[in-house]
Amino acid sequence: MSFYPFVRSYDELLSELFRLGLELPLSADFSILGSSLSFNYDSGGKQTKVTIPNRFVVQPMEGFDSGEFGEPLERGFRRYERFASGGAGLIWFEATAVLPEARSNSRQFWINKKSASAFASLVEQTRSVARKQIGHDIVTIIQLTHSGRYSKPERGVRSPIIAQHNEVLDVAQGISGDYPLVTDSELMRIQDAFVSAAVLLSSCGFDGIDVKSCHGYLLNELLGARTRDGKYGGCFENRVRFLCETVQRIREAVPSVFVTSRLSAYDAVKFPWGFGVAEDDYKRADLTEV
Numbered sequence: 001m002s003f004y005p006f007v008r009s010y011d012e013l014l015s016e017l018f019r020l021g022l023e024l025p026l027s028a029d030f031s032i033l034g035s036s037l038s039f040n041y042d043s044g045g046k047q048t049k050v051t052i053p054n055r056f057v058v059q060p061m062e063g064f065d066s067g068e069f070g071e072p073l074e075r076g077f078r079r080y081e082r083f084a085s086g087g088a089g090l091i092w093f094e095a096t097a098v099l100p101e102a103r104s105n106s107r108q109f110w111i112n113k114k115s116a117s118a119f120a121s122l123v124e125q126t127r128s129v130a131r132k133q134i135g136h137d138i139v140t141i142i143q144l145t146h147s148g149r150y151s152k153p154e155r156g157v158r159s160p161i162i163a164q165h166n167e168v169l170d171v172a173q174g175i176s177g178d179y180p181l182v183t184d185s186e187l188m189r190i191q192d193a194f195v196s197a198a199v200l201l202s203s204c205g206f207d208g209i210d211v212k213s214c215h216g217y218l219l220n221e222l223l224g225a226r227t228r229d230g231k232y233g234g235c236f237e238n239r240v241r242f243l244c245e246t247v248q249r250i251r252e253a254v255p256s257v258f259v260t261s262r263l264s265a266y267d268a269v270k271f272p273w274g275f276g277v278a279e280d281d282y283k284r285a286d287l288t289e290v
Contacts, residue, residue, distance in 0.1 A: 014026070032055060033055045036051050041258040044256075050208075052089040052090045059092055069110070070109055070112060072109065072115075081125060083126070089138055092141045096110065096111050096144060097110040097145055098193040106153055112200070123205040140206050141206065142209065144198065144209060146193075146194075146218040150217060158173070160173060160179070163225045164181065165179070184231060191245060206257060209259050211247055213261050219242060223243065224239065236289055269282060275290075
């Protein structure tokens with residue numbers, strides 16, 4: 001097994017690009033990483049400005065160490081304390097399930113009324129540490145997720161929730177051809193859960209909500225659900241409907257936070273089940289729809 005080498009300097013990066021025969025625009029001046037970045041979003045009919053103090057970002061990475069009700073415990077608090085001490089201007093909190101059955105691991109974060117107070121404490125501690133250690137106010141985003149066909153809410157037990165059958169992934173995951181699809185009414189219940197979760201997290205003090213639509217999870221699978229019947233499958237308008245509805249409903253319910261989405265523009269899943277893939281070769285991106 002070969003591992004990709006660590007690049008520790010600008011010169012090492014140049015050497016590695018040369019070895020791979022790649023061309024990327026580069027600069028030896030990294031000062032831009034220390035500069036702030038601002039953007040506006042519509043907050044209940046008025047423009048609200050958000051300023052990120054620098055260009056360093058802690059990306060969402062699950063620790064799978066929550067408590068009984070999905071709440072962050074000591075390890076989670078310690079993890080984000082360290083992130084805040086590192087100086088990043090934006091901390092993108094890890095994927096947090098909107099329902100217990102939506103978790104990819106029995107210890108994945110899960111937001112609900114019983115866990116909300118712990119999330120509020122986590123946000124406050126993270127902000128406090130950043131102010132004390134680095135001297136700036138950070139921007140916080142939390143990622144909301146439904147694991148879909150990768151759901152495993154009980155230890156070691158797969159409980160897939162699928163939007164369509166996929167002759168490649170179904171075989172790999174041991175899903176039979178008669179396994180039931182999530183219904184449109186169940187999807188509406190899931191959408192309600194996203195909105196309720198966003199309302200709770202807004203009250204916890206987060207600045208932004210990420211509606212996770214990547215990595216083959218439920219919302220990502222819906223984007224490529226060409227073989228699905230009903231209002232959430234088939235044509236492009238139907239396939240993006242769930243994501244668009246969810247984002248719009250969250251914006252209306254909690255205008256005080258901004259809404260974003262981590263989206264797999266190309267998911268490398270064979271056509272007709274993938275999103276952003278060429279019909280004749282799924283290994284090639286076709287970003288026409290995207």
